[in-house]
Amino acid sequence: MEGxxxxxxxxxxxxxRRARIIAAAKSLFVEAGLGNITIEAIAEIAGxxxxxxxxxxxxxxxVLLALxxxxxxxxxxxxDEDLSHQPKDSIDLLLRFFTIVCDHTLTxxxxxxxxxxxxxxxxxxxxxxxxxxRELDYRLASVLIREIELxxxxxxxxxxxxxxxxxxxxxxxxxxxxxxxxxxxSKTRDQALHDLRNDLLALSTLVHS
Amino acid sequence: MEGxxxxxxxxxxxxxRRARIIAAAKSLFVEAGLGNITIEAIAEIAGxxxxxxxxxxxxxxxVLLALxxxxxxxxxxxxDEDLSHQPKDSIDLLLRFFTIVCDHTLTxxxxxxxxxxxxxxxxxxxxxxxxxxRELDYRLASVLIREIELxxxxxxxxxxxxxxxxxxxxxxxxxxxxxxxxxxxSKTRDQALHDLRNDLLALSTLVHS
DNA sequence: ACAAAAACTTTTAGTCCACTAAAAATTTTA
DNA sequence: TAAAATTTTTAGTGGACTAAAAGTTTTTGT
Numbered sequence: 001m002e003g004x005x006x007x008x009x010x011x012x013x014x015x016x017r018r019a020r021i022i023a024a025a026k027s028l029f030v031e032a033g034l035g036n037i038t039i040e041a042i043a044e045i046a047g048x049x050x051x052x053x054x055x056x057x058x059x060x061x062x063v064l065l066a067l068x069x070x071x072x073x074x075x076x077x078x079x080d081e082d083l084s085h086q087p088k089d090s091i092d093l094l095l096r097f098f099t100i101v102c103d104h105t106l107t108x109x110x111x112x113x114x115x116x117x118x119x120x121x122x123x124x125x126x127x128x129x130x131x132x133x134r135e136l137d138y139r140l141a142s143v144l145i146r147e148i149e150l151x152x153x154x155x156x157x158x159x160x161x162x163x164x165x166x167x168x169x170x171x172x173x174x175x176x177x178x179x180x181x182x183x184x185x186s187k188t189r190d191q192a193l194h195d196l197r198n199d200l201l202a203l204s205t206l207v208h209s
Numbered sequence: 210m211e212g213x214x215x216x217x218x219x220x221x222x223x224x225x226r227r228a229r230i231i232a233a234a235k236s237l238f239v240e241a242g243l244g245n246i247t248i249e250a251i252a253e254i255a256g257x258x259x260x261x262x263x264x265x266x267x268x269x270x271x272v273l274l275a276l277x278x279x280x281x282x283x284x285x286x287x288x289d290e291d292l293s294h295q296p297k298d299s300i301d302l303l304l305r306f307f308t309i310v311c312d313h314t315l316t317x318x319x320x321x322x323x324x325x326x327x328x329x330x331x332x333x334x335x336x337x338x339x340x341x342x343r344e345l346d347y348r349l350a351s352v353l354i355r356e357i358e359l360x361x362x363x364x365x366x367x368x369x370x371x372x373x374x375x376x377x378x379x380x381x382x383x384x385x386x387x388x389x390x391x392x393x394x395s396k397t398r399d400q401a402l403h404d405l406r407n408d409l410l411a412l413s414t415l416v417h418s
Numbered sequence: 419a420c421a422a423a424a425a426c427t428t429t430t431a432g433t434c435c436a437c438t439a440a441a442a443a444t445t446t447t448a
Numbered sequence: 449t450a451a452a453a454t455t456t457t458t459a460g461t462g463g464a465c466t467a468a469a470a471g472t473t474t475t476t477g478t
Contacts, residue, residue: 008446008447009445009446009447010445010446010447010453010454013445013446013454014454017455033333033334035334038434038435038436039435039436039437040435048455048456049455049456049457050436050437051437051438051455051456051457052454052455052456054436054437054438055454055455058437059436059437060436060437090415091415112333115331115332115333116332116333118331118332119328119329119331119332120328122324122327122328122331122388122391122392123324123325123327123328124242124321124324124325125244130392158414160414161411161414161415162407162410162411162414165407165408165410165411166411166412166414166415168404168407168408168411169382169407169408169409169411169412170412172381172382172385172386172408173378173381173382173385173412175385176381176382176384176385177381179331182331183331183339195377198371198374198377198378199374199377199378199381200378200412200415201371201374202370202371202374202375202377202378203375203378203379203382203409203412203413203415204412204413204415205367205369205370205371205375206299206300206370206375206409206412206413217474217475218473218474218475219425219426219473219474219475222426222473222474223426226427247462247463247464248463248464248465249463249464257427257428258427258428258429259464259465260427260428260429260465260466261426261427261428263464263465263466264426264427267465268464268465269464269465
């Protein structure tokens with residue numbers, strides 16, 4: 001019934017199952033934490049057997065991983081669109097970067113799920129998580145480094161600054177505040193943003209020692 | 210047979226079991242990851258039933274939590290001894306702080322276990338972990354803030370710097386590098402130290418914008 | 419000093435769920 | 449129509465966690 005692209009019927013069916021599984025998982029993750037959901041439940045909503053879920057994604061956090069990978073791709077696109085070619089100064093750059101990251105994460109999943117994601121990214125049980133997160137961090141830092149170089153080119157930042165080092169330092173700083181933002185349900189984005197600004201201002205006084 | 214301090218026999222027995230359980234857990238955690246160890250195994254070495262382990266510590270990560278709490282207490286003592294009253298400058302302060310933290314953590318447990326600790330501290334399943342880590346962070350940052358004030362008093366840091374903000378910013382920065390150090394088996398303490406120095410140097414150029 | 423009570427631990431018996439292996443059934447492909 | 453690919457069913461295993469009954473040891477009141 002369907003037009004047969006370059007994919008065989010079998011491949012299309014597989015793709016469909018894959019999509020149904022992560023859609024089911026997403027809907028469940030949002031209404032209950034990772035720990036309160038069974039693979040069985042995901043499988044049932046997706047219309048496949050639980051064994052198939054295991055065969056496709058290996059473990060329960062493997063399913064979460066697939067969800068997150070999708071979200072990451074979008075985040076990088078959004079950053080490219082919203083951040084590029086309007087450099088003001090380095091502090092403003094990081095604050096806007098941070099705002100975009102915070103807003104983006106919450107449009108996909110809520111804090112409790114992101115806590116599980118961050119948690120999985122550091123524990124060693126799921127090496128793929130580790131890898132995915134290393135890559136994401138690398139790409140996010142690269143965005144900052146690129147923007148820092150634009151600032152330099154525009155004369156808005158001293159040429160003496162090492163773009164790579166500064167990019168990673170700024171990334172680490174905002175990431176610390178991001179994790180804190182995610183770890184506390186009561187912490188608002190604006191509070192976190194405020195704290196991050198204070199971090200930057202305080203550190204820039206170091207040179208006066 | 211034992212002299213009866215202020216504790217009843219029952220309380221002493223309990224204390225003994227508690228101690229035996231965490232000792233058993235520690236020995237097992239070091240030779241295999243958290244995930245490869247059963248409560249049953251811990252109980253057997255400690256000479257109690259598995260139900261008792263559950264009654265005492267609730268969950269498997271509850272046992273780990275108790276271990277970590279002990280290590281934290283020691284870390285704060287070590288910091289007080291090794292760091293205090295020799296302020297040089299703020300960059301050197303943070304690098305020494307970082308060195309002490311890295312060295313201390315590895316004398317107790319290895320990276321794979323600390324990964325589980327960090328992981329547990331952010332996921333929401335074990336609220337006690339969250340609480341313990343918030344407290345530890347607060348105390349560690351306080352150490353830095355106190356030292357920063359000593360630097361100011363000694364004229365080695367501008368009076369215009371906000372000690373609290375600077376303390377937290379520096380703490381966050383070193384903590385990011387600490388997590389990276391723990392997350393990578395191949396990352397050495399000296400590499401991490403080097404990266405941290407670059408972070409600080411890069412950020413101190415911000416003011417020249 | 420002794421018996422009853424209180425405080426614990428252990429044993430027992432289960433539940434739940436992730437994860438696995440292999441046989442059976444189904445469906446696409448050739 | 450036979451072969452290949454893939455899912456489902458079936459059947460387990462392992463281990464965390466729980467509830468409650470049974471057993472043991474300390475405490476306590478007299």
